[in-house]
Amino acid sequence: METYCNIPLRERNIVLIGFMGVGKTTIGQLVAKKLYRDFIDVDQEIEKIHNMSIPTIFQQLGEEYFRKVEKEFIVDICTNTRLKIISLGGGAYLQEEVRNVCLSKCIVFFLDLSWDSWKDRIPLIVNSRPLLKNKTLEEIEELFFKRRDAYSLHNSRVSTNDLDPEAVADQIVKSVKWTWEIYEPND
Ligand SMILES: Nc1ncnc2c1ncn2[C@@H]1O[C@H](COP(=O)(O)OP(=O)(O)OP(=O)(O)O)[C@@H](O)[C@H]1O
Ligand SMILES: O=C(O)C1=C[C@@H](O)[C@@H](O)[C@H](O)C1
Ligand SMILES: [Mg+2]
Incomplete structure (x- = not known):
């Protein structure tokens, strides 16, 4: 993996990762507003390109197709854009x-929500996330913990338990501003 990055810290895209429903889309939008940056939600962009919802893409074109498009889209925006706030879909980060x-x-910011808090979100998201449909709570729990290894590769973690979206977004903004000041104080 390439480790040296020649993009100034202040210009680097900020990417939000984490399990489905932790708030990447909701919080990414707020972070973008607070930092006066453009927001890109990968799921929404793929929906726009196909003029189909994510569940329909899964149903008609298949998950394998979705993962290919998702990967290519993310590689493109991460390589060719700067200064964006990017919210990934929950499964995108599983791809190396x-x-x-x-x-x-x-x-990369990991939005970390405990399993106990996450369970309360199920009614809000179950109908729009094809991977949750027809799964038992035990199967969802297994997926939740299986994915943590991938999410553990990040630059910063925000624990979102008991925090509303505004508070999480404020923490992210504070954290990036500290990083900018510490590592590139004169820009
Ligand atoms: N901090 C929060 N506190 C309470 N509810 C929240 C919080 N963040 C998000 N939500 C709610 O949880 C639901 C899922 O949020 P959102 O769509 O932003 O998740 P996501 O991480 O983008 O999911 P996905 O990975 O599937 O794209 C929404 O109904 C949203 O309003
Ligand atoms: O966690 C996942 O695998 C997914 C999360 C959503 O954001 C969508 O990308 C899709 O429903 C798959
Ligand atoms: Mg989302």
């Missing part, structure tokens, strides 16, 4: 190429 491009070109 996605992790590598995010970690080598961007600043």
Whole structure:
């Protein structure tokens, strides 16, 4: 994996990762507003390109197709854009190429929510996330913990338990501003 990054810290895209439903889309939008940056939600962009919802893409074109498009889209924006706030879909970071491009070109924030808190989100998201449909709570729990290894590769972690989206976004903004000041104080 490429480790040296020649993009100034202040210009690097900020990428939000984490399990489905932790708040990447909701919080990414807020972070973008607070930093006066453009927001890109990978799921929404793929929906726009196909003029189909994610569940329909899964149903009609298949998950394998979705993962290919998702990976290519993320590699493209991470390589060819700067100054964006990018929210990934919950499963994107499971792909090694996605992790590598995010970690080598961007600043990666892991939104961490405990299993107990996450369970309360199920009714809000179950109908729009094909991978949750027809799964038992035990199967979802297994997926939740299985994915943690991939999410553990990040630059910064924010624990979102008991925090509303505004508070999480404020923490992310504070954290990036500290990083900018510490590592590139004169820019
Ligand atoms: N900090 C929070 N506190 C309470 N509810 C939240 C919080 N963040 C997000 N939510 C709610 O949780 C649901 C899922 O949020 P969101 O769509 O942002 O998740 P996501 O991480 O983008 O999911 P996915 O990986 O599937 O794209 C929404 O209904 C949102 O309003
Ligand atoms: O966690 C996942 O695998 C997914 C999360 C959503 O963001 C969508 O990308 C899709 O529903 C798959
Ligand atoms: Mg989302």
